[in-house]
Amino acid sequence: MEYQLPPHQRCACHLLNLVATTDASLAEAMNDTYKRLFCATFAKCQAIWNKTGRSHLASEVVEDKCGLQIIRPNATRWNSTCLATERIIRIIDEKGEDSIRGVCDELKVKMLSPAEVAFLREYSITMKPLMKASNILQSESSVYMGWLLPVIHQLLSKLNRLEISSKTCTPLIRALQNGLHKRFGQMMEDPELAAAAVLLPKFKTSWTDRADVIEAALTYLKQHLETSKNEGELQRESSDDEDFFSRPLSKTLPSPFELDGYLACASDNMELLHSFPAIKKLSLKLNTALPASAACERLFSCAGLLFTSKRSRIDSVNFENQLLLKLNKRFRK
Template sequence: MCPRGQGKACPAGAALHVEKEEEVRDRRSEEVGSAGSMREEREETEGGGSTTETAMEARAPTGGPPVIIDDHPDDSGEEDNVAVHPWPYLQEMFMYIGMKDSSYRMKCLLCLPKVTEILAFKNSPSNLKKHIERKHVHHLKKYEELTSTKRKRVPETPTTSIKQTTLVNTRTVSQRSIDKAIVTYVVQGLRPFHVVEEQPFQDFVKELQPNAKIMSRLTLRSMIDDASRGMKRAVTEAMRRVDHIATTTDCWSVRRRSFIGVTAHWIDPNSLKRCSAALACKQLRGSHTFDVLASALNDIHSEFEIRGKIVRTTTDNGSNFIKAFNIFGEDENNNAIGSDGDHDSASQPGEEEEDQEGDEEVECVDVSALLTEDDGLEFQLPKHQRCACHLLNLIATVDAMKATSNEGYKKVYRSTFGKCSALWNKCGKSTLAAEMVEDACSLQLLRPNSTRWNSLFLAVERLLRIIKEKGEGTIRVICTDLKLPMFNPAELAFLAEYATVMSPVAQATNILQAEANAMMGWLLPTINLLTVKLDRVKLPLKYCKPLVNALQVGIINRFGHMSGEPELIAAAILLPKFRTMWTKDEATIKTGTDYIRQHLDEPSLQIGDGSRSTSSEDDDFFSALQSSQIQDGAKQLDGYLACSSDHMDLLKSFPAVCKLSVKLNTPLPASAACERLFSIAGLVFSPRRRIVPEKSWKRL
């Protein structure tokens, strides 16, 4: 029939049909003739195990040789044109058809007109080479020439686009994260606010995040205010969860402004670790009188809602702080109240004569004078603690100078430190002298500073270190070159003895000025051990015995009243590190244990059955009858003292002892924490920020 379906014979169409049938028959005969070789190729492939070359075969119904069937007609060339050849340098030998599982389907162009499909791994064309070796040996040399240079396979187009997209869009940062990072950079980096308006900074942020928006100075200030309020809420909430808090405070002046700083410290009842926070660093206007300081402290304590929780406040030995706590302190207020009570009770008999007043004259009193009169109750301040490190510094400087009352010590002292001062001043004022010392000694000399603890000892220690490492000759050469008087052997020996005597004092200062580990219970053991060490170093001394005597007298005068304070003794006993081993004075130990036994019976320290109702007055009245259900405080103390462990976790085994220990050891023996606050404040209040308003600076 005609292909067009017109119902008439079509000679051209018939001839074409006959010609196509003959072509199919010829093709079948050629395939049958080569079936044997194809079968051998398949068997070798199965035996090798690593070759994936396959050919679609089918058995003849009569059980004859296999027949290769072309399941992929030649019209697949359209797919070849679209796909990218995995090995472009082999395009003249193999055609890429497509993918099958994780392998490439390749068609051998050398086998045409026979269609042979080969599966090749993605990472290697080794199957293609094996096919060349078996079927087209005469093309093997050409194949090796094509593969002689290491050509990287061209990745597929979709994969390339995906990887490129991943590299470009690696991370998207939100605007909120950018703002937070800028605030952190300004606050932690001590940068001025106007840095966000500088073009280099804006270019830097844009380079990192092109879509970022840079905040203005006003927005930055607003965000810092919000962060400050959030931090204040967090600190207030943390202190609300504890029962006992200690504070340190000090005053500081810089760039014609005065400030008061306050830090808070407490012990976490669960971990028994020290926690600290800066409460305020606010400006003080006017003179730093005792009433101004008392008012500022009272306001800060009230602002953070800790007035009733503060056990002690540690300050330096300034007369204004001492007077403020003498007048408004806890103990003095109680005495004032007691005296007022006595006065009231003494005047009670006179009240019986009220009916006999009659026509007595009325005395007029100025009400304003009564209202302005200071009765000591205007402010409520906690118990005061003088800074132990400041006291040790006074002992090492003021009290140590009293040793010069001994003429022998005075002579060698002035001679030695006169030469030391000349050397220190020369190196401090002349860069040439400083460079000469550094070149000869590989170290710089330290200059004493009257406001820095242990500065004189550290300067002498550095000088002795240079002498020990470089020899006495080096110092003599330096003194000669700088035209300074040289040290004689007696003066060098005096410096060595001075460093030996002052070393325990410096160690005690370093121990007590710690913040994370130091507690109030460390005070008396440290001072007691300092006295013992001074007694030990005193015996072999030749020049500095008067210095040791002066230091011991200073310790007694400045710490003597503390050594007998029951609360401080109990604080040391309730630390597992010390207990009763820090002193051999039985009276001192008895004073501390009696204080502990007395205060362990307080209801707040008893750990009883939490399910017991306490809402009724009868329950409170007869609560003592249920003491058998509660571990006796005295038994807890005896068990605690009998243990040998020195770890703080030991206290958790004795709840009442632990509570009392936390209360007594919450204060710090030194105000160094507030000094560190001022060190940070000095960096914050830099010349670049001198025009920052007080409100914003305080929040920084």
């Protein structure tokens, strides 16, 4: 018996990480004005982050003058920089620039200029959709492979709208757009991934305006539904030959008409798939996988916490049971 593995699918969150770091850094080479403003702004922010991270007294000064603590970026997580910039903007909005100015005076670092504060605010707004897209795709519940293309298309749409109103971060937006097209361009043309999105009642055919992508997805679905229908008829004929008194099955809609009926339904609830058996079967096949490997990495992290040096002789069955209990403890009442 030959085993056929599904095609390799790269982790969407890792690709977004590359877009937000490697591709975003190319914006500095596009525009000298953006490069000078970016370097000056983040140099002052980095000075604040370094001071608050090295001294408890500095943290107390921030707490006293701002009422909030400064979030420090983490080199291993690109979105920590976005969270850190959002915290500075939040302090300025809620407490005023005098609070940050007082912190800078106490810590003896340079204060952000009004132009740099405006740049920091626009940078945070630009990177926020990318951060939200990553958070959606790295979830392990209510997210399927069919979410990948709708999320990427929506992300590109948001960046296009931001480009119209952007004043200082236009090079960054264009760098992010180029990075998304470079790393997800082949996926966006894949009819199987588009079909997976169509087979989710939440999206169907409304997630993109590209008629060629939807047409390729519908063609893919019709071909596979027809193939599964023919296979089902062959299996039914063989079972009829073996059982002389077999009863004919009740008539059901042909697969192409079943697809039309599914697309015509206004409901966006996953329960809709139960009304269309062939559609449900194909949706399970295409949407079982996750678009990112974050759930697997969390599983390995939990396994590392259980399988310590003092428990190295634990039985494999016992280890698997403990891991399942730890990961599914929220289902226990």
